[in-house]
Amino acid sequence: MRFTYAEAMTDPSYYAPLAKAAEAAGYTSFSVADSLIYPKESDTTYPYTDDGNREFLEDKEFIEIFTLIAALGAVTERIRFTPFVLKLPVRPPALVAKQAMSIAALNGGRLGLGVGLSPWPEDFATMGVPWARRGKRMDEAMDILRGLFTGEYFEYHGEFYDMPAIKMCPAPPEPIPLLVGGHSDAALRRSVVRGDGWMHAGGDPEELDAMLAKLTAIREQEGKAGEPFEVHVISLDAYTPDGVKRLEDKGVTDAIVGFRWPYIKGSDTEPLQTKIDNLERFAEDVIAKAGS
Template identity: 80%
Template sequence: MRFTYAEAMTDPSHYLPLARAAEAAGYTSFSVADSLIYPKESDTSYPYTETGDRSFLEDKAFIETFTLIAAMGAVTERIRFTPFVLKLPVRPPVLVAKQAMSIVGLIGDRLGLGVGLSPWPEDFKAMGVPWERRGKRMDEAIDVLRGLATGEYFEYHGEFFDIPAIKLNPARPVPILVGGHSEPALRRAVVRGDGWMHAGGGDDLDTLLTRIDAIRRAEGKADAPFEVHVISMDAYTPDGVKRLEDKGVTDVIVGFRNPYQKGPDTEPLAKKIEHLERFAETVIAKAD
């Protein structure tokens, strides 16, 4: 089992020392949240809280995802970084490929590219991208990422993207981890991705894992390498970690405060490091 430390919506000055502390404590990955804008008015609800309220985002600092990964990568040597998740279809995929390839060129194979759909039409509008057929746009964007990550000349002619033969340098393949709980998202993770990222919330984890297994079998990929990243209370005890591992989970995502609380994060940096180190001593060390 591998362990991902999750921290978001906190004082930006905390991230670099937290990355160093998580690496020293034995975590495999550090998850990086993605948020673009906060609209003044919206009727859209957040899908991963019980009430759908998203006002917890108000006045929270969000450093651009690849910028934050580059900064944390520069002060660490081994820990991996996993966007959780990058809102892919609102972004130009060639630019995302360039950003991702630049990251791996700087810090090596320490990027697991978590991608997903934004649940908010306002993100699409702000970026000048249609909300309609966003799933198909997402599929094409993943195809473009895959092609450009080879480092060879690549061209693409789809419904949304028409790209002449181009190549990027540096370039190397990166794992693409697809987030989401819907049937199209689960299928996308299996068919186009290298793994799946569970977003937590009220959906039944066992049901989602069973469905992913069924899709993998149907697609002839049951024995292919596949990452499964989950949020679960079972992750906080050695016995629970073993139960998750028996279900095929490869990575657990753990955090030590409620990120959905309104208002600023007032927890001191020293307390955050204390929490992540205690978990490493009581769970990670015993799960090896």
């Protein structure tokens, strides 16, 4: 089992010391959250809170995701960074490819590119991208990333994107895994058909078990049951060595852990040292024992 430390919507000055502390404590990855704008008015509900309320996001300080990863990569040596998740279809895929490839070249390939759909129509409107057929747009964007990541000439002719034969350099030192976030059946299938793994956003344990079963079935249907596939989950089981074993038995490869409830209005008041103490305590109590 590998472990990802998750922290978001906190003081931006905390990220560098937290990344260094997580690396020293033995975490494999550090998750980085993506947010572009906060609309003054919206009828959309947030899909990952019980009541759908989005007000906790107002006035939260989100550093542009690739800028933050570049900064954190410069002060670390081993830990991987995983967007959780990048809102892909609102961005030009060729630009995302260039950003991701540049990050991978600078930090030695320490990037797992989590991608997903934004739940906010306002993100699409602000970026000048139609909301309609966003799933198909996402599929095409992933195909383009996959092609450009090779560093070889690649051309694409789709419904939304049309590209002549082009290449981008430098190519990443190793393939950048595409990890699909989302709980819908379409997201699960996309993670298998076009991705290298799936990222879970939390919720009911029984729902997680059902989604893991669907993933297994889709992988079998697509003839990919024996291929490497990353499964990143948020689960209370991740907080004990016995629970970690249960997750491993279900095919989970990466546990995402955090130590505070982030969906609160207002600023994060937890001190930096408390955060470091919490991640180090978990490493001693669970990571060290899970690996023994």
